[in-house]
Amino acid sequence: MRSLSWIAVLFTGVVLFYTAPSLPPIGDPESPASSHVSPYYIENSVSDMATPNLVTTVVTDYRGYDTLGETTVIMTAGLACLLILGFWTPMRRHPTETDRLSFGSPVLDAAARLLVPYILLFALYVLFHGHHSPGGGFQGGTLLAAGVILVRLVRGRDCGWGVDREQAVRLACSGAFLYYAVGLITMLMGHLFLDYSKLPLPLTAAMRRNMGILGVEIGVTVAVAGTMILIFDCLHATPHEDREAEVSAERAGAEGHT
Amino acid sequence: MMQPLDTMFLALLIVIAVAALEAGDLLAAVILFGAFSFFSATFYALVGALDVAFTEAALGAVIATVFFVSAIRRSSKAARKRAR
Structure with a gap:
């Protein structure tokens, strides 16, 4: 098995070194990637939807269906994890001392208190500034989740603003639904699915697409x-049998103290 | 077209991948994998794919590492020994 992994790593490495030099230079107008649809995107992105970041416009507008599929795939992956891993771990549990302070240490606690607000603020900045700078929904969502996960790692499973498993499922599904809802609104207005320029907003067509x-x-x-x-x-929760052992050990410890 | 910096990062990626393979401890392998993600994110940024680099840094280097550590914490001692 080990030798197989070695072969895989070295083969991929050789392919990487072999193919990387033949990539076209950045900004080459003759390269295949920039000779078909890219000129249209580059020329019309700003006038079409007042958004200078071409990646955002391509991902969410010109190729909006792809991103709709990706969002659905991500949501489905989360639900699949819940189906497979959630089977062994309880959904609702009575909190114990170890839950409240799983990695508890004053240094970690102070560091998390300092970091988390900035992580969450940066996540919102990445989301709302995705029209103008690198970033957008996927990165912003990951950073938001990183903030919550950091709180839960340091402060224990019962912290993190009450985003437990049920709330997380609700968030994942309602986020995907919001994407579909935007498309359905444009359909209800009698136009194509995800045709943002037909959204019922009192703005210019470009700004409607922006919104x-x-x-x-x-x-x-x-x-x-x-x-x-x-x-x-799902990954972090303690399985049923370990859980019982943990609770009984804690009880024995408490009795030992008294 | 190949910049010396690109070559350096590609070589570094292979070295880190081999180091992660050879790590005796699953936790060490996961941390090295996080380093792999970080350097590949830097490589993406070097070739101008900033959005991809951002996603790789946030997802690959942070969230994936947390998931792997959580999974190791839950796996049994026997499974951990077998993985070595």
Whole structure:
């Protein structure tokens, strides 16, 4: 098995070194990637939807169906983790001392208190500034989830603003639903699915598409954050049998003290 | 077209991957895997794919590491020994 892994790593490494030099230079107008649809995106992105970050416009507007599928796949992956791993771990539990302070230490506690607000603020910045700078729904959602997971690692499973497994499922599903809802609104207005320029907003067509992108990005953020917290919760929860041993050990410890 | 910096990062990626394979401890392998993600994110940023680099840094280096550590914590001692 070990030798097989070695072969895989070295083969991939050789392929990497062999193919990386033949990548076209960045910004080469003759390269295949920039000679078909890219010129249209580059010329029309700003006038179409007032969004300078081309990656955001391509991901959420020009190729919006792909991202809709990705969001659904992420949500489904989280639900699959819940189906497989959630079977061995209890959904609702009575908290014990170890839950409240799982990694508890004053240094970690102080560091988390300092970091978490900035992580959450940065997540929102990444989400709402995704139109103008690298970032957007997927990155923002991951950072939001990272903030919550950090709190739960340091302060124990009962902290993290009450985002338990049920809430995480709700977040993941409602985020994906928000994406579909934007598309359904445009369909209800009698136009194509996910045609943001037909959203019922009192704005110019470009700004309506801009707002449509924002709505979709918020949906992706909520879905990704919910899914990440859900998977973490499933992986991190203590299985039933270990749990019983833990509780009885704690009881024995408490009796020993008194 | 290949910059010397690109070559350096690609070589570093292979070295870290081999080190993660050879690590005697699952936890060490996971941390090395996080380092692998971090350097691949840096490589993506170097070639101009900033959005991809951002996703790789947030998902690969942070969240995936946490998931792996949680999974190791839950796996039995026998399974951990077998993985070595």
